[in-house]
Amino acid sequence: MRDAVRVWVLPAGAGPDELARYRAVLDPAERARAARLAADGLRDRFTVAHGALRVPGGRATGASPAALTWRRGRYGKPALTGPWRGLHTSLSYSGDLVAVALSEGRPVGVDIQHVVPGGDPVSASARFFHPREARHVAAGCDQAVRARRFVRLWARKEAAVKAAGGRLWPNLGMPVDRADVVECADPAGRHRLADVVAPQGCAVAVALAGQEPYAVECRTDLGDFR
Amino acid sequence: MLEHDVPTRDQVVERLTVLLTRMLRPDAPVTEQTQLMDELGLSSSLGLELLLALEDELEIQIDVEELDEDRMATLADLADYITANSTAR
Numbered sequence: 568m569r570d571a572v573r574v575w576v577l578p579a580g581a582g583p584d585e586l587a588r589y590r591a592v593l594d595p596a597e598r599a600r601a602a603r604l605a606a607d608g609l610r611d612r613f614t615v616a617h618g619a620l621r622v623p624g625g626r627a628t629g630a631s632p633a634a635l636t637w638r639r640g641r642y643g644k645p646a647l648t649g650p651w652r653g654l655h656t657s658l659s660y661s662g663d664l665v666a667v668a669l670s671e672g673r674p675v676g677v678d679i680q681h682v683v684p685g686g687d688p689v690s691a692s693a694r695f696f697h698p699r700e701a702r703h704v705a706a707g708c709d710q711a712v713r714a715r716r717f718v719r720l721w722a723r724k725e726a727a728v729k730a731a732g733g734r735l736w737p738n739l740g741m742p743v744d745r746a747d748v749v750e751c752a753d754p755a756g757r758h759r760l761a762d763v764v765a766p767q768g769c770a771v772a773v774a775l776a777g778q779e780p781y782a783v784e785c786r787t788d789l790g791d792f793r
Numbered sequence: 794m795l796e797h798d799v800p801t802r803d804q805v806v807e808r809l810t811v812l813l814t815r816m817l818r819p820d821a822p823v824t825e826q827t828q829l830m831d832e833l834g835l836s837s838s839l840g841l842e843l844l845l846a847l848e849d850e851l852e853i854q855i856d857v858e859e860l861d862e863d864r865m866a867t868l869a870d871l872a873d874y875i876t877a878n879s880t881a882r
Contacts, residue, residue, distance in 0.1 A: 600831055605820050609834040643862045661836065680838055691841055694848075695857070721838060735837055736857035 570781035572670045574677055574763050574773055575789060577619055579612035579663045586611060589618025592625070592632040616665040620658045622789050623669055627654055644732035646674075657729050657773075666763075666771055674776040676729025676758075680718040681769045688717030696720060697742040715770070719762070720744060722772040727751055727758045730774040748778040800851045802876040809868055809875075812846050825869035830862070840865065853879040 581589065590598065597617050604610040618632075625632030628651045637645035637656075647654055657677040658667045668677035692704040700720055707713035723743040728735045731751040743749050747760045757778045763771035763785050775781055800808075810823045817833050829835040835843070844855055856878045865871040 603828065603831045604834060605832055606834065612834075661838070683838065683842075686842060687845070691845055694845060695841065718838075725837060734861040736860040739857070 570673060572668055572675055572773055572775055572781055572783055574668045574785045576664060576666050576771060576787055579615050579660055579665050581615050586614060589614050592618050592621045612660050616658050616660045620656055620667045624656055627669055640732045642734045668773055670775055674730050676726040676774045678722040678725035679769055679771045680722045682714045682718050688713045692717055695739040697740050700744045703744055719770040722770040723760050726772040726774040727760055730758045730776050731756055799879050799881050802872055805872045805875050808847055808850055809872055812843055827868050829865055852882045854882055855879050
């Protein structure tokens with residue numbers, strides 16, 4: 568059977584009741600990290616993102632969402648521990664949206680990026696991306712197109728690096744523009760990318776380890792998790 | 794300092810403080826101990842903008858081959874990395 572990855576793209580903001588439900592499934596370390604975030608918006612986004620990862624994670628494993636535990640790998644990629652190791656997870660947030668992804672059996676990376684007005688996508692891609700990608704960004708007919716091209720490539724790179732458990736910065740030169748199967752340099756390995764349908768003004772990409780095709784199921788709500 | 798010398802760590806700290814304050818408009822003052830991701834919410838894409846701006850302002854090129862999240866946990870960590878991994882343009 569074809570592999571599948573499930574992706575949720577959710578609003579980062581939530582009302583007090585929903586926030587309380589997300590907060591209730593965080594572990595003490597996550598609550599402490601949330602408390603350190605100075606701005607309300609950042610704190611709420613962190614709470615929603617980590618809570619939103621735990622809710623479907625609990626459903627997929629049959630465990631209580633609050634009981635799930637992750638261990639960080641060499642470059643910080645969190646991996647579920649103990650009996651839940653077969654389930655792979657990833658999360659990302661940007662602006663007012665969060666994205667979480669679950670995959671059975673294959674390491675997963677998801678990334679969401681908003682188009683940020685005022686940035687300089689041409690300079691950024693010339694400095695950090697593969698030369699062909701930098702030319703593609705620079706050839707956009709106006710600033711909006713150049714910015715969209717840049718964030719799509721950035722999301723694809725970051726998703727692949729997250730699936731690989733590598734470091735983003737040394738892998739920014741990895742070309743991701745022409746093919747969905749890409750080669751991460753460190754740690755070396757092939758990963759298959761997919762663009763995920765995203766709200767206007769942002770790009771979402773997901774990657775699974777290995778080059779075999781997979782289905783992407785994208786949802787925009789978690790359902791009832793009281 | 795000669796015009797094209799690599800900046801000192803103090804100069805890197807000062808520019809990082811200014812740039813982070815301008816970009817992220819934090820409620821509290823930015824210090825060397827500020828946790829960039831956990832307190833300011835610095836994302837990878839904002840980190841890229843930060844490095845580009847720093848390279849332009851200090852006329853340096855930062856080698857990102859060894860850069861990872863642990864090396865940009867606090868402003869002090871990032872300043873240490875940049876001071877040790879930059880060349881003058």
